[in-house]
Amino acid sequence: MNDFRLPLGTIVEGLINYITETFGFLFDFIRAVFKGAFELVDVLLVSPPFWVIIVVAAALAYFTRGWKFTLGTVAGLLVILGVDQWENAMDTLALVLVASILAIVFSVPLGILAAKSKVASSIIKPILDFMQTMPAFVYLIPALILFRVGVVPGIVATIIFAMAPGVRLTELGIRGVDHEVVEAGQAFGASPWRILRQIQLPLAMPTIMAGINQVIMLSLSMVVISGMVGAGGLGAEVVASLNRIDVALGFEAGLAVVILAIYLDRLTAALGTGGTPLGRFFGSLRRRPRAVTAPGDGVPARMNEPVAV
């Protein structure tokens, strides 16, 4: 053994310190935005009485998959209520929704870029591998330094961990679109942007939706880790039960996570296939973007209702 040691860790530490000092204002800004987004969604989910949320969730379930799924949803949510985890579950749901939406917002354009350019693809791929395989606890440390204790480092760590399948499946979906159909778009003089919008994205949508489904699932799997950095919700309950060796609490909180996971998985999986009324509704939105403003249909109603109550 000699004294040589590759000082990689020290270098990264120095780098993080440098970033904290130099770009502190930037991270404060990001922190404020993420926190604001989380709190907004959290208020929407926590402030209405529980039955409003259950009714909305059941309605979504009915329009995506039908009666069986609706019954399952109501039963599952009542179990969460019954074990007194309702608020924690709503906090967790808010965190998962915000983190997933942000992860999708970042990952889909990155996936499109990777599909369009081989260079971008070969740069993005190893970074994704790194993000996905590096233990989540490890980038929790710089996230804690940069964003301080609370819900934001949890969201950031979740985004980083959950982004990869969104990027990969978007790239895969677009690359998998029948080459001849893309060629047809070109042959009729369509611009690359039009081909992306009218041909590649619609045809890749099932694969992209599978990616989005995976993003949401991975976000949920980060709930406990987020709980460790003070994100609250079910994650914090699980961490607390671990510290106190409290089997009862651990099981109840864990079961609530599972119920949320199954609900979100079935819901988003059904949206991807387009074989349901709501899926078809999304399909028609894609075809005629102006129809989005039509009132009283599915999704907008859900966003409005809790505010009104």
Add this chain to the structure above:
Amino acid sequence: MTETIAVKADRLYKAFGRRPHEMVKKLTGGASRDEVASLGTAAVIDASFEVRRGEIFVVMGLSGSGKSTLIRMLNGLLDASSGTVTVAGQSITGIPAKHLREVRRHNVSMVFQHFALLPHRTVIDNVAYGLEVQGVARAERLERASTIIGLVGLDGWADSLPSELSGGMQQRVGLGRALAADTDVLLMDEAFSALDPLIRREMQEQLIELQAELGKTIIFITHDLNEAMFLGDRIAVMRDGRIVQIGTPEEILTDPANDYVAQFVQDVDRARVLTAASVMEPVRSVVTITAGPRAALRTMRDLQTSATFVLNRDRSFAGVVRDRDVLRQVKAGETDLRAIIRGDATSVTPDTPLVDLVEPSVGSDLAIAVVDEKNRLLGVIPRVTLLAALGNVSTNTGELPVIEPPATISNKVITETLRDTALEGADL
């Protein structure tokens, strides 16, 4: 003259590989496709041709011959490594992408082998796609698209999705989409190859009808020689990236440029491609009506045949006389050949396909007369010639002795009759 040329390709090369220009330089210097194989694939080598406005120009070759690459250079889907493509008078090689898109919108449209329809759009939206890209307002493009839907025979299917249609119908949508874009030039890449044979023949016939109606310039790619022969006004035969022959279907069949083409065309359904004009032979046994029976008899004796063609004074085709009838007439001392012309002679126009000659040829031992629109006798097709043409046997070898109906009356009888009647005639 330039405005009659719709598409022109001038010394086109396409090389796939890391250093295409080096490959082109070697190919120009005479290297073969195999010699540059280490650098990459030379897909198209030195292709030059002109497609006339309103013509169906077929590019035919086996897979890997470079025909799909060639057609994709004609609308810039692939950049030419060297050479120029001119569409509607403007060069499209090396122009900015935006300009190229304009050319594709307004001058060249395309039909694809596997239809390449947008599966999430209805038939009418697919047909209107080109117009949508051109920026035509929705109401107008739907109106124009529904006209086209009627034209390609898809009435009542406008609101169906492509997946609800059979293959042949899907390709009608593909064809309709290209027609709706209202470009002068239509590129068709193996457009009917994915269809089953009956539908394919139907689509071919419909394409020819549409072409006659709309006067589009069509560049059609196929590996099916019968399809090429059926559709093509002219055919370019490709092999290993090079165009080995350009010509009309008949030229390619009857005068192949090399052994490859000859071998290629040997399986073609010749009866449908070859016409009477391409196989007919000069008329040997012929007399004018005014020459009289004695001249007719002498002609038949000299040519050892039992029948002779008779022409009117204006050289138009009158009919056929048989040796027995002429002999009887000579013996009887009559002079009007018209009285013994039989109505059983078949006459056809020069562009009649050989398939239509088989039946008359079987029904009669007479050669078939080929006449032009003024009924002038251009040539004849004896049964042997027809068989030789259908069987792809050369008729110029001289080894096929009998091409006229054989004499049925011996030489001696004819000569004696002629001598006897000549004496009688002298007596008169």
